Amino acid sequence: MSPTPDDLPDDVLPEDAPPDEALPGQDAPDPTADVLAAAFGAPKAGGAAGAPVPTRCGHLAIVGRPNVGKSTLLNALVGQKVSITSRKAQTTRHRITGIRTVGTAATGGAQFVFVDTPGFQTEHIVRGTAALNRKLNKQVQAAVEDVDLVLFLVEAGRFDAADAKVLALMPAGTPVVLVANKLDKITRRQELLPWLQGMQARHAFAEFIPMSATRESDIERLLAILTPYLPEQAWLHEEDALTDRSERFLVAELIREKLFRLTGDELPYTSTVVIEKFEEAAPKADGTPMHRIAASIVVERDAHKGMVIGDGGERLKRIGTEARVELERLLGTKVFLELWVQVRSGWADDEARLRAYGYE
Numbered sequence: 257m258s259p260t261p262d263d264l265p266d267d268v269l270p271e272d273a274p275p276d277e278a279l280p281g282q283d284a285p286d287p288t289a290d291v292l293a294a295a296f297g298a299p300k301a302g303g304a305a306g307a308p309v310p311t312r313c314g315h316l317a318i319v320g321r322p323n324v325g326k327s328t329l330l331n332a333l334v335g336q337k338v339s340i341t342s343r344k345a346q347t348t349r350h351r352i353t354g355i356r357t358v359g360t361a362a363t364g365g366a367q368f369v370f371v372d373t374p375g376f377q378t379e380h381i382v383r384g385t386a387a388l389n390r391k392l393n394k395q396v397q398a399a400v401e402d403v404d405l406v407l408f409l410v411e412a413g414r415f416d417a418a419d420a421k422v423l424a425l426m427p428a429g430t431p432v433v434l435v436a437n438k439l440d441k442i443t444r445r446q447e448l449l450p451w452l453q454g455m456q457a458r459h460a461f462a463e464f465i466p467m468s469a470t471r472e473s474d475i476e477r478l479l480a481i482l483t484p485y486l487p488e489q490a491w492l493h494e495e496d497a498l499t500d501r502s503e504r505f506l507v508a509e510l511i512r513e514k515l516f517r518l519t520g521d522e523l524p525y526t527s528t529v530v531i532e533k534f535e536e537a538a539p540k541a542d543g544t545p546m547h548r549i550a551a552s553i554v555v556e557r558d559a560h561k562g563m564v565i566g567d568g569g570e571r572l573k574r575i576g577t578e579a580r581v582e583l584e585r586l587l588g589t590k591v592f593l594e595l596w597v598q599v600r601s602g603w604a605d606d607e608a609r610l611r612a613y614g615y616e
């Protein structure tokens with residue numbers, strides 16, 4: 257489908273933006289209504305009344321260079337945090353599956369199984385992290401070869417060498433949807449149209465979707481557009497499932513998110529979190545359920561340990577407090593959290609240690 261001005265949601269653009277030149281397809285009726293009707297059970301013309309409506313279910317990979325907003329998009333699509341985010345590039349290090357189910361099996365709903373991937377690493381190769389980078393890039397490649405549809409994320413109005421390297425990985429035969437994210441950063445519609453048309457020359461994209469992962473209405477629009485690409489088949493997961501990752505894994509990721517957010521750029525990205533203990537404890541006296549969690553923050557050098565601990569232990573305390581609040585929300589229990597900091601030089605270039613720390 258060619259990009260047209262209609263691909264740009266009106267309500268995020270300045271009202272005084274002059275109308276763009278008419279383009280083919282501009283006068284076509286808004287396809288969203290048809291897409292929704294087709295996906296959510298409107299009887300097909302000529303179909304027998306009361307005939308069962310098939311359910312749809314499929315796998316979708318979310319790929320793009322570091323920091324384009326893949327995890328933000330996944331969390332918004334799922335409606336819960338299943339992938340951590342931060343301003344630091346390469347926050348995501350594992351394949352994360354997030355599940356969103358729309359409608360019900362009885363009325364022919366759709367189940368989206370999203371695979372978030374680490375940002376494909378083409379630059380900032382830090383010495384001593386070669387094995388980690390190899391693993392991250394292999395995960396991206398494996399993800400795109402194994403799905404029904406790929407969401408290729410870029411920042412609206414931008415396309416650089418790092419984006420091009422990810423685009424080059426797209427397998428032939430799998431539809432690829434261009435998601436131009438962070439549309440809220442674009443102030444004028446005219447700037448985007450030539451860019452969208454330029455993107456058309458780069459790949460035979462199945463759809464062009466300028467949007468902001470941070471806007472709820474854009475998320476619903478995206479789901480409606482994607483639905484017809486899901487194969488007609490039974491759902492693979494329970495209707496209320498959100499992820500296939502374990503609670504233990506999500507706990508480690510949430511602590512890592514706080515670590516990255518509260519240390520900023522000063523802490524190299526070669527730091528990780530290892531869960532040492534994760535157990536349900538006896539409920540508190542008032543019957544409130546409780547988890548006991550102990551985790552180690554693993555860093556490369558003594559100097560990094562100092563950064564994590566902070567003056568008088570202040571920073572580690574904050575990481576612990578912020579993590580505990582989110583963990584209590586995730587687990588629905590009280591949480592007793594112990595955090596330690598360990599120095600393990602060279603872990604990010606040590607295959608055995610990477611496996612021990614959960615990097616597949």
Ligand SMILES: Nc1nc2c(ncn2[C@@H]2O[C@H](COP(=O)(O)OP(=O)(O)OP(=O)(O)O)[C@@H](O)[C@H]2O)c(=O)[nH]1
Nearest residue numbers: 323324325326327328341345346347348375468469
């Ligand atoms: N303005 C704006 N910012 C966004 C949007 N989506 C994501 N962001 C921000 O972009 C930054 C990176 O987002 P992430 O979701 O961590 O990006 P990622 O692509 O998963 O990053 P990696 O883990 O490095 O691969 C965060 O600060 C987000 O808040 C958007 O639609 N608009």
